[in-house]
Amino acid sequence: MNATASQPGHGFAPGLLDGRVAVITGAAGAIGAATAEIMAALGAQVVAADIDAGRLAALADRITSAGAPGPVTVVADLCDARGIGELAAAVSSQHSHVDILINGLGEHLASAAPFERGTDDIWQRLYEVNLLHVFRACREFVPMMKRRRWGRIVNFSSVEGIRAAPNLAVYTAFKRAVDGFTKSLAVELAPEGIVVTAVAVDKTRAFQVNHYDLPEEYARLAPVWVPAGRYGEAADVARLVVFLASPMNTWVVGDTVIADGGTLSAGGWFRTPARWTNQPLLVQYFEDPAANAGRPPAVQ
Numbered sequence: 001m002n003a004t005a006s007q008p009g010h011g012f013a014p015g016l017l018d019g020r021v022a023v024i025t026g027a028a029g030a031i032g033a034a035t036a037e038i039m040a041a042l043g044a045q046v047v048a049a050d051i052d053a054g055r056l057a058a059l060a061d062r063i064t065s066a067g068a069p070g071p072v073t074v075v076a077d078l079c080d081a082r083g084i085g086e087l088a089a090a091v092s093s094q095h096s097h098v099d100i101l102i103n104g105l106g107e108h109l110a111s112a113a114p115f116e117r118g119t120d121d122i123w124q125r126l127y128e129v130n131l132l133h134v135f136r137a138c139r140e141f142v143p144m145m146k147r148r149r150w151g152r153i154v155n156f157s158s159v160e161g162i163r164a165a166p167n168l169a170v171y172t173a174f175k176r177a178v179d180g181f182t183k184s185l186a187v188e189l190a191p192e193g194i195v196v197t198a199v200a201v202d203k204t205r206a207f208q209v210n211h212y213d214l215p216e217e218y219a220r221l222a223p224v225w226v227p228a229g230r231y232g233e234a235a236d237v238a239r240l241v242v243f244l245a246s247p248m249n250t251w252v253v254g255d256t257v258i259a260d261g262g263t264l265s266a267g268g269w270f271r272t273p274a275r276w277t278n279q280p281l282l283v284q285y286f287e288d289p290a291a292n293a294g295r296p297p298a299v300q
């Protein structure tokens, strides 16, 4: 899947990112890796950080096999201040500056549950994995961008932070916070030549959604849910991220760009007797059909 990202089909001009140092968190994830592969193919010197050592090594292999210089890889828990410190140390040991920061790390942590059952512990972990590391990474690398009066930062929000996700209220709150942070930081940093944006993703094949690997009888229903007619591939989002992070983006400042194949425009979440779903025809796959026989109660 990721291989498609580094093939000539990405459409960008060769050398677009020559000499740029690009730090990518969550780089072993689907979208992070696809972004790293395109950026390396375009001449960037990639620093790829993730907690998953095996997938990070596989990414480095793919980049070098495609003929680009190998990335600096950093295996670290980036939810932890020490992890961001290790990333900063690795960057400083190899490079004198940073031009691009992609804050790709983010996860729902399979935390779906009625709101009142949430614990302080899961809320804290959702905060750390979706928002806190974004603050820390920006604080670490913005000064380097300021010194050269050029920089690009791309954060990751979610369509669920804009629309809603029942049973995931705290996750959506932190994703929406990314949008707010992006706007304010962008206005603060634009006079310094640093462009900050965010991407709000939905329905894109990735590790945390098991790549939407469904039986054919359900996979063929994807066009019912996704106006673009299929689930997104990581490269679909990565191409947008590369544009936003490149010198081509001079005028999208502070906004969150939606990359969802049209799902936000098309619709939302639906009630069933037993669960909420944004893919209603999947309910039979997830549940005993008997559970779907009744009707959810109406608001009185």
Ligand SMILES: NC(=O)c1ccc[n+]([C@@H]2O[C@H](COP(=O)([O-])OP(=O)(O)OC[C@H]3O[C@@H](n4cnc5c(N)ncnc54)[C@H](O)[C@@H]3O)[C@@H](O)[C@H]2O)c1
Residues within 6 Å of the ligand: 026, 027, 028, 029, 030, 031, 032, 049, 050, 051, 052, 076, 077, 078, 079, 103, 104, 105, 106, 107, 108, 129, 156, 157, 158, 159, 160, 200, 201, 202, 203, 204, 205, 206, 207, 208, 209
């Ligand atoms: N795929 C989608 O449809 C979708 C929807 C909404 C938002 N997003 C956002 O897109 C971004 C990219 O995610 P993806 O879809 O490629 O998911 P992914 O699951 O493929 O990648 C997430 C990566 O984060 C890494 N990671 C997790 N915890 C870590 C930690 N503590 N330290 C370092 N690395 C850690 C994982 O190892 C993984 O490689 C995320 O911010 C995600 O929230 C994606």
